[in-house]
Amino acid sequence: MDNGEIWRLDAAEQSTLTRAGDLSVVETVQSAIDRMYALNPTLNAIVEDLSVQALDRADFLDAARARGEPTGPLHGVPVTIKVNVDQKGHATTNGVVALKDVIAPDDAPVVTNLLNAGAVVIGRTNTPEFSFRADTDNPLYGRTHNPWGRHISPGGSSGGAGVAVMTGMCALAHGNDIGGSLRFPAAANGAVTVKPGLGRVPAWNPSQKAERGLLAQSMSVQGLITRSAADLNLAMPSLIAHDPRDPFHVPLPWRPENTGTPLKVAFTKNTFGYALHPEVEKALDTARDALIDAGYAVEEVEPPDVFECGRIGYRALMGEVLTLMKGDVEAAGSQTIQQIFATYFQEFPPIEGQDLIQALGQRSQYAREWSLFLEDYPLVLSPFLPQPFFKPDRDTEGAEGVHEVLGCAVYSYAMNYLGLPAACVPARLANLPQGLQPINVQIASRRWREDMAVDAAAAIESRVGRMSDHLWNKLDVPN
Template sequence: MPDEIWQWSAVQTADAIRNGLISSREAVAATLRRIEEVNPVVNALAEVLTDDALATADEADARRRSGELLGPLHGVPVTTKINSDQAGRATTNGVAAFRDAVVQVDAPHIENLRAAGAVFVGRSNTPSFSIRWFTDNQLHGRTLNPWNRERTPGGSSGGAAAATATGMGTIGHGNDIGGSIRYPAAACGVVGLRPTPGRVPHWYGPWDTDMLLGTQLMEVEGPIARTVADVELGLRAMAAPNPRDPSYVPVPLQGLPRGRRRAAVLRDVGVASLDPAVDAAITTAAGWLQDAGYEVEEVELPLFAEAWRLWWQLVQGVEFDDLGRLIEEHGDDAIRRSADLQFAVTKRMHSDFGLDAYVRGYGRRGTLMRSLQLFLQDFQVLLTPVSAERTFEIDADVQDVDRMEQVINAQWPMMSLAFLGFPGLSVPVSRGDGLPIGVQLVGQKFREDLVLQAGRVIEARNDVSAPITPSFYAVAETARR
């Protein structure tokens, strides 16, 4: 094990606490010291819960001594995202107008993490309204990528990914409707899982509030961690049954064995040019899978391009009105400009945002889902880019409409998968120009186990290790002194 407890994985920490090698208080105190050291530089956590975390850790230690049955994350330090309801905290979603929106009841996925024994050490930062791939807002400020401060840590779970990458918690809770787990994980050199919709129970807002159809069908909660094993542990905790989500599906986490191990490779669907470094990472990952016994085959799947376009038409084009009004009323300049440019690009793609287009689009969704499900009968996993570009420069989405179009086009692997409703794992492969580059692994619905299995193959051979101390930390320390 590493010397410092904050460097330990979630699996190592949970095992050590369960076996009495360390106490939860020791693990949490070490993590809080790390947060005190690094968070002022990276700004990944919008809120640090020192007193609550230490009190919860002491409770966890007392329960272990009493011989209680322990959950999978008993006493383990975890971060949660500021766009999810957590009892006694404000669900700010990075918006100043919501700074006092304190809730009294946990969201189902937060309730599950708490029931699993997780100790919440902090609340991770997001962009305003959680709709950018760049984590910055007027209320909590900007989160920096710990590998390079000139590049985005991703969004909307950029705070969760940056905190996890720097040792400010073993697992970070995130959510994803268009890449908000997978892109930050890739940008920060960690592992992020978008589970199958229905795998992890969730719901937003008061229980009598109607969620938009796209949110109900496509948004998921999932774990971000430094290892595939930790992601698997986080999934086990988050996926416990909870009756407050009507779409929850009680499917076992481990599926039936498959026959031949086959992996399909999808590089391009004609939407965006593939950066050579990203292309090289896919080739490398495919080679590692082949070395591990997978039969690897390059494929073409134009349905991904159609799914990507439909995401923008239905989610951003048709369903955006209510959120757009909130952004206009309560948003800061950056989120207003980003939203305006997103819609401008959407209008370049589509001219019809009426009810008929909405109904046809969701009808088409089922056909595309069926096609991908049939395709995956012959493959355990599908390997794709996470993004066609390397990690974006800071605020690439607010430069102008042409750059926004490039940003949106590059993200086709994530938007399309969210639209289709299949699980996806972002796992790092290599470091290009000092920045991590990841790939996406896609599997059949509710076969996260097969995706994680392939992720472990890639993880075993990559050269991206975390936790890290930010490369600019020493410079920031000198400036502060």
């Protein structure tokens, strides 16, 4: 392969070649950097260029391998880190102008684990202010654009990550998810991800001045956005490595136990009164058929109430946000983000005081109902969003906009409240009046069984193909 085309390889392919010595890390990293230089000025996915440091590390890894030192599973794989997570010596801005000089004293566990596995960080990716939008724009770095077209939001809050990995600027993109921030960008860009369950990936920012709220701790998780499900199976075992700085991390292997076949899958198209777009329904049907052909036992059956659980969960989160974050948003946030938060509080009336304490207790009931259901049906295939992905700045258009962006996304944030894993994978490329647009579906799984969800995503991907291949055909001249 021509050196200029190495960026096309998946992370699994890159690591196989670099570990064998058939490809140098310098060549691999340089190809990603060249791709970043070609596309990023138009797309604004990577907001801090670390190419100089990346090439130094690439030299180091090549030399270490030449000396016969062992190589990690991600040896030489170009990755990006989201700007809301600590990377030693770099600003953890969270997309906020007032935080532009908050320099991390050390790496967060997720960064440490990626580096220990041999990955090479080439840049840091964009996020909205406070990482609390499903779209990506902020006064510090500006807007990130979706490579499929300016009519589609890039998603958020890991919008820069989704764009970077899908366009070939990196092979793996770090992101995080408190209500959908891995899955929204995956759906917007046609990428693959799995939102890990509670405690699966160690998390902590050494730069933080105070501990986060209890719901923020339990609903927010660290993860990766990739172009293929195989790359999740490659990289996630490294991401979940134990780190004692997270006292609630659960040090289980990626595949805790063997599973019998066929796995039963609960299949639902229920969108709780929100209109189900025909293209989303076609994507669901394709995903169902792919799983059946792969040997899964798919049954159309309703899981426990997602709508009530999701809405209560997000209202509880808004109660915590109102108490712990509102002052920061008012002090350091733009007028745009302040208006969006005001609308969030309308869409999800915050649960406060004694009601919040009771809601937190009720969380166990919802989780128990799901735990029992998943004993019979280890996987749940559902819509991610009921409609194709929304346009940029839709959440700035008042109550109707926020309702379309987040109000209908109950399958997303319900999984955060429950602490369950949920993969998001493209199942259709829709030809809409605005242009081509990927449509993703969601696969939730048993607690600690992210691998089950990823395997199911791989089965769907084997039927549909990688969306990146279609995207690259239209990226000869970025739009």
